[in-house]
Amino acid sequence: MDELQLITERTASVPLAESGALASARERLMTEIAATEAENVTPLRKRRRWVWTGVGAAGLAAAITAVVALAPVEQVGLEPPAAAADPVTVLRNAAAAALKTPGAPPKPDQFVYTRTKQPDGEREAWLSADGTHDGLIKMTDGALFPLPGCRNGRAQVYKGDEPLKGVTEPCKPSPGYRADLPTDADAMFAYLNANHSGHDGDVNAMGKDVLTLANENYLPPAVRAALFGAAAKMPGLRAIDHAQDAAGRPGVGITWPLRRGDDPKVAKPVVIVFAADTFQYLGTNSTAVTASGVVDAAGQRP
Structure with missing residues (x-):
C-alpha cells in the first residue's frame, strides 16, 4: 500500500x-x-x-x-494517558462529558440524593429540589441533621434533631437543583468570583466552591459543564498523573495551590478526581461521590 x-x-x-x-x-x-x-x-x-x-x-x-x-474528548472521545495530562484539557474534557449526561429536571417537591464517602465514614444527603421542603443529612453512626425548608421567608429552628416549637428564623430557599446558575464557562467564572467564600484571588476558596456545587447539588448538564469549564480558568492548576478518590477509585487528578501562608506539612491540597477514560467526576481525595439520584421523599434511596 x-x-x-x-x-x-x-x-x-x-x-x-x-x-x-x-x-x-x-x-x-x-x-x-x-x-x-x-x-x-x-x-x-x-x-x-x-x-x-x-x-x-x-x-x-x-x-x-x-x-x-x-x-479534546468532545471531538474524538479520547485523551492522552494520565502521565501526559494537562489540567486545562482534563477539565475541558470533563465539561464535554458532563454536557452529554442525561439531566431531566426533578419536580419541585422531590429531593436530590447523594451518598459520599469521607474519612469519618459515609454521609447521605437529601436536599429539597426547590429548597422549600424539609431535607435531611444522615451519617454512618446514625446521626441525623434536619435541613429545614424555607417557606414564606421563614425556616424552622432545631435543637439537635428536635424542632423548637414555634421558633423560626429568616431564610432564603437553598435549592438542591441549581438551574439558576450560568451555563457559560465565562459567566460561571464571573459568578464564582462574585460569590466566592474567600478573599479576592483566593484560588483555594474558589476550588472549594466548585466542589460544593459539584458534590451534592443536582446541576443541569449545561451548568455542570460550565462549572468545570470555569474551573479550567483558575490559575496555578496542576495535573496529578495517578490519583485516587476517597473510595480508592483511580483517575486523573487536578489540584491548585494552597493558600499563601499555609504550612504544606499540615495543609494538604485538595485533589479533584476524574475517571481517566470517561472524565466522569468521581469526587476528591477526601470525599468520593458513590451514589446520586432523585427521590420522592427524604430518607428514600434511588
Missing part, C-alpha cells in the same frame, strides 16, 4: 489537536523519522532522501496518527 495512502487512511477521521497538546507526540514523530532515515539512507549522504517503505511506513503512519489523535 502506498505510504501516503496509509497515512491518509489512519488520520482521515481524526481531528487536529490543539498545539499545546502536541509536544510529546511531536518528539515521538521526529524520533521515528530519524530512525527511518538512518535505516534507509544511501551511501551518498548528500542525497538525503527518505525512503518510507514496509514497516517504516506503517510505523510512521502510527506516529502521525498519535500526533493528530491528541484532540
Whole structure:
C-alpha cells in the first residue's frame, strides 16, 4: 500500500489537536523519522532522501496518527494517558462529558440524593429540589441533621434533631437543583468570583466552591459543564498523573495551590478526581461521590 495512502487512511477521521497538546507526540514523530532515515539512507549522504517503505511506513503512519489523535474528548472521545495530562484539557474534557449526561429536571417537591464517602465514614444527603421542603443529612453512626425548608421567608429552628416549637428564623430557599446558575464557562467564572467564600484571588476558596456545587447539588448538564469549564480558568492548576478518590477509585487528578501562608506539612491540597477514560467526576481525595439520584421523599434511596 502506498505510504501516503496509509497515512491518509489512519488520520482521515481524526481531528487536529490543539498545539499545546502536541509536544510529546511531536518528539515521538521526529524520533521515528530519524530512525527511518538512518535505516534507509544511501551511501551518498548528500542525497538525503527518505525512503518510507514496509514497516517504516506503517510505523510512521502510527506516529502521525498519535500526533493528530491528541484532540479534546468532545471531538474524538479520547485523551492522552494520565502521565501526559494537562489540567486545562482534563477539565475541558470533563465539561464535554458532563454536557452529554442525561439531566431531566426533578419536580419541585422531590429531593436530590447523594451518598459520599469521607474519612469519618459515609454521609447521605437529601436536599429539597426547590429548597422549600424539609431535607435531611444522615451519617454512618446514625446521626441525623434536619435541613429545614424555607417557606414564606421563614425556616424552622432545631435543637439537635428536635424542632423548637414555634421558633423560626429568616431564610432564603437553598435549592438542591441549581438551574439558576450560568451555563457559560465565562459567566460561571464571573459568578464564582462574585460569590466566592474567600478573599479576592483566593484560588483555594474558589476550588472549594466548585466542589460544593459539584458534590451534592443536582446541576443541569449545561451548568455542570460550565462549572468545570470555569474551573479550567483558575490559575496555578496542576495535573496529578495517578490519583485516587476517597473510595480508592483511580483517575486523573487536578489540584491548585494552597493558600499563601499555609504550612504544606499540615495543609494538604485538595485533589479533584476524574475517571481517566470517561472524565466522569468521581469526587476528591477526601470525599468520593458513590451514589446520586432523585427521590420522592427524604430518607428514600434511588
